[in-house]
Amino acid sequence: MKKEWGLGTRSVQGGYEPKAGEPRVLPLYQSTTYKYDDVDQVARLFDLEENGHMYSRISNPTVAALEEKVNMLEGGVGALATSSGQAASTLALLNICGAGSHVIAISTLYGGTYNLFAVTLKKIGIEVTFVDPELSAEEIEKHFCVNTRAIFTESIGNPGLNVLDFEKFAQIAKAKDVPLIVDNTFPTPYLCRPFEHGANIVIHSTTKYIDGHASSVGGIIVDGGNFNWNTGKYPEITEPDPSYHGLSYTETFGDAAYIVKARVTLMRDYGSCMSPFNAYLTNIGLETLHLRMERHSENTLKLAEFLEKHENVAWVNYPGLENHPSYALAQKYLPKGASGVLTFGVKGGYEAGKKFMNSLKLAALVVHVADVRSSVLHPASMTHRQLTEEQQIACGITPDLIRVSVGIEDIEDIIKDFDQALK
CATH class of the missing domain: 3.40.640.10 (Type I PLP-dependent aspartate aminotransferase-like (Major domain))
Known part of the structure; x- marks a missing residue:
């Protein structure tokens, strides 16, 4: 059984x-x-x-x-x-x-x-x-x-x-x-x-x-x-x-x-x-894994779609978006959702991104990913800083890349927080 x-x-x-x-x-x-x-x-x-x-x-x-x-x-x-x-x-x-x-x-x-x-x-x-x-x-x-x-x-x-x-x-x-x-x-x-x-x-x-x-x-x-x-x-x-x-x-x-x-x-x-x-x-x-992963995936797709349309955002990277290079693979291997992490770049590069991260109120700046609370991180200067610039590029990391771990809070509150920080 x-x-x-x-x-x-x-x-x-x-x-x-x-x-x-x-x-x-x-x-x-x-x-x-x-x-x-x-x-x-x-x-x-x-x-x-x-x-x-x-x-x-x-x-x-x-x-x-x-x-x-x-x-x-x-x-x-x-x-x-x-x-x-x-x-x-x-x-x-x-x-x-x-x-x-x-x-x-x-x-x-x-x-x-x-x-x-x-x-x-x-x-x-x-x-x-x-x-x-x-x-x-x-x-x-x-x-x-x-x-x-x-x-x-x-x-x-x-x-x-x-x-x-x-x-x-x-x-x-x-x-x-x-x-x-x-x-x-x-x-x-x-x-x-x-x-x-x-x-x-x-x-x-x-x-x-x-x-x-x-x-x-x-x-x-x-x-x-x-x-x-x-x-x-x-x-x-x-x-x-x-x-x-x-x-x-x-x-x-x-x-x-x-x-x-x-x-x-x-x-x-x-x-x-x-x-x-x-x-x-x-x-x-682990007892709530199935509930959390559904909410993480749902929230992340909605935030990605919001960021795509924001005037202060240069680019957005999430496998659940139709324009993503891995979209077809995501549909094949991740039919229930593409998980809770996205990356994006703020117009103005690293300095503008740093100002954005420092302006967030709900999402926290932490050296972690994938928990119920929304958070952000700058991989080039944090988790991947030991790598050379060439190695970072090979890993898909650019200087303006911000990694977002989208939590299971109300998506309306997450979007409002990102919107005010971007502005």
Whole structure:
């Protein structure tokens, strides 16, 4: 029956099923450890022969419920919650990459991800080649090497707002026999389910729309269970692991090999786990995901249409607008809405834009995006300031670009605030 639930029902009731007499609402299990009566049972837990919680760095009942809810929403075989979205991006690649590995990534990534790939991963021997997502499949395939392990993409670019051509990238990944990893933070699984379009691994910064209230930092990795790791390219998943007495993840865990390995090796060793309290708060936020994403998308389209007609606005960028380059892709992959972020430029450039941002009264200037409150940000001088001008342009960022995260307030109030600030 659960497989037949709609996404709204999964958001509310997925992941936690209380038995008779147990709490109706998911409890906060604020404990680092768990009691057992049998020594052999604990040994079986450590040997991965039995399911159960032994230490909250690796698993926790509250965190596990959140993981299962997101997994149900995305339609995967398992999920792993992390301490942040950056941790999710990092572990998603480190699970199948090491020194000497190569990754293809689209150039329009979020600035923090771009910096992680271009600088930090390079220091540990992982090379990342950034490609323009608008290139043809043939041009992108020219950048592949014999040691290429994955393609990393975003369903909606941040802040370029380009919609991923899933069909093209899924075909490339299949032809090159590497997994397609998709950061689905902006649409969330309510607006877009990447596994249905050929993705193999999905990640989120749960800090954004999944939590939805700017209260809890976190991330999550979801395994689609739809990639064949037995190609000789991924010995860390297929070959015996000496740290678990020669266990092979593909032989022992089948379709869930990738996500199990991420938990029992990377989370075990790096320790970038989500706290039970953050999982508890994130789960509460997730219960209204379907309602919020509808309102975010509706409000953002209305604000975009207003800004298009404003005399002090130079340009507007939102995939829900018919003149947007990604409009056709948005209609194909985001039929329920194009999420809650738009970008635009004020006539007069950066100085005029700065005056506009300082004049807002309802929308706040914050280094965040994707919660119930409307906010603005200047990426070139804030989130993407570590990048060179050329790198910023590659990410779709111009000096006058203002990113707007449209909240779920009354749209009339949002429009009035933007109108008075623009004037």
